[in-house]
Amino acid sequence: MPESTVGRPLRADAQRNRLKVLAAAERVLAKDGSAASMREIARQAGVGLATIYRQFPTKEALYEAVVVERVRRLLDHAHAAAHATDPGDAFFTFFTFAVTETTGEKALVDSLAVAGLDPKAGTAPMHRDLEKATGVLLRRAQAAGAVRAEVGMAEVLALITAMCLAADRQHWDEQLRTRSLTVVFDGLRPQLRP
Template sequence: MEGTTMSGDAKPLRADARRNQVRVLEAAEVVLARDGLSASMRAIAQQAGVGLGTIYRHFPTQEALYQAIIIERMRRLIAEADALGASDDPGAAFFLFLTRIVDNAKQKKALADGLADAGVDHKTGLSGIRREMRDAIRALLTRAQRSGTVRDDLDMPEVLALLSAVCMAAERNQWSAGLQSSALALLFDGFRPHRER
């Protein structure tokens, strides 16, 4: 999302500043995966190929950097949802996106746990991006329902409640690929109209 700030503030970033920011975030994910939350900002700067001042200009604290990583992951998911919105198979697109959300939940476990251990609330300041995520899910749900591949009486509160429960279980228990696949197959079967089951 070139030209926007990570926090969704009104002041847009210049293209080169946004590119640097993305490089820092990508480098931070690599370094955090390797070194954990003990990773230094200097190591992240080296990985990104930028000066330490560039990192602190965008992310004055490590907590701000960690939150930005979560926001960037959510932005990537929302971009996927936007692309799936043009799919010829709205039902498959809806189920694929829910699967991607669960995949992402498993991947962010280490970061979320580390933030909790550090006393950082990784949910703070995410209301805007969460609203965008809900809108993305709603758009895919509506298309799938109009196509007749998802039951008409399924509403967003039920989708979000069930999706949250599955994400939490997958994240905390680090489900195997097989368990995740079978659990989601059962869940998605309940989302389909009776005639398709």
């Protein structure tokens, strides 16, 4: 029974085009945000308009696919960091990585900002994973005394999102990113007060 397309691996050329489309979409979405036009994406991918629609039924579906791809990379990093020897280092390194990696990725940042707001979104499961992974890093860092005990997941995620959003929207350079993160990290660390 032909035309089922479920679970079947993509044909070689289709896979090639899928990648070209995702790459172009990533570029265009990064530049124009969700105002990006499908025609422009097709043009940059060197592909017919309908070719996009064959693999991604709507603009939103494409948008989401781009984001999922990126989140997966963050997730990989978080998982890897979870087994690092120094839990404090692992936590702060991951925080920094998230901000660095997403900067310039409007679509990705938007997605992070939206996560948690709209749990029925198709990207939700991936975000849950990311949340869980971040939770692990946080708790281990707290257990090791590298992060204050009274800090909760909610504000950590909020702060990560905040830094990602601002770094992206304001095109923070490396120095500004470092200085801003330093402030936040100092706020997260245990403090000695007289």
